[in-house]
Amino acid sequence: MNWKTVVELIGYLGSALVVVSMLMTSVVRLRIINLMGSAIFTVYALLIKSYPTAAMNLFLVGINIYHLVRLLKAQKQYDLIAMDADSSYVAYLLEKNRDDIRAWFPEFAPPEGRDVIAYLVCCDGNPAGLFLGRAENDGAIDVLLDYATPVYRDTTVGRYLHGKLSQAGYRSLSFTGNAPGHVGYMEKVGYRKNDRGAYILDLHGQG
Secondary structure, eight states: OOHHHHHHHHHHHHHHHHHHHTTOSSHHHHHHHHHHHHHHHHHHHHHTTOHHHHHHHHHHHHHHHHHHHHHHHSOOOEEEEEEETTSHHHHHHHHHTHHHHHHHOTTOOOOOSTTEEEEEEEETTEEEEEEEEEEOTTSEEEEEEEEEOGGGOSHHHHHHHHHHHHHTTOOEEEEOSOOGGGHHHHHHHTOEEOTTSOEEEEOTTOO
16 A cells, blocks of 8 residues: 555545534534544645645644533533323323434333333433333332433433432342443443343442
8 A cells, every 4th residue: 555545545534534523413422523533634634735724624623622621521400300100291202212212222112000210301401311210129220211312422411310319219220121232331330230131230329
């Protein structure tokens, strides 16, 4: 592979990352990927001696860094609302996000029973997460759904929820469903897989 080809590949990589960033629903991810793409494209522009293009992309790097710092410093303000699991609003949220929920929780079905608890996490009045579970007598909750809407899909919604559940006296969460895409999130917030294949989160100290 000659040097010209390497330079062209660098340019294609930078362009691809900029395009991919536009597909992100998370603003933080958009900024991070766009930052990477702009930085790589700056290098490409310098290599081909296109200095105006390099200057523009270097400026975009600075803009992305500025907004990332602001986003990461900003404290999201969440509210927790206890709901009836069979309420019309819970049904509305499940229907509105049905395809996304199915992608993350392929085996999920709206639960029935008086022992089902439901919590809605809101951020500035907007739905950010929906939690459904079955409460056990020992303070454990069998998690049926722990869903965050795409805009708020980071660990902050879950950590806030877990703290509130701990304060409410719940002892632990367990998840036994089939949700491969959800495993990474569970591991980030502290779930541990036991010898029976269940993911367990100890809520002690989460509040």
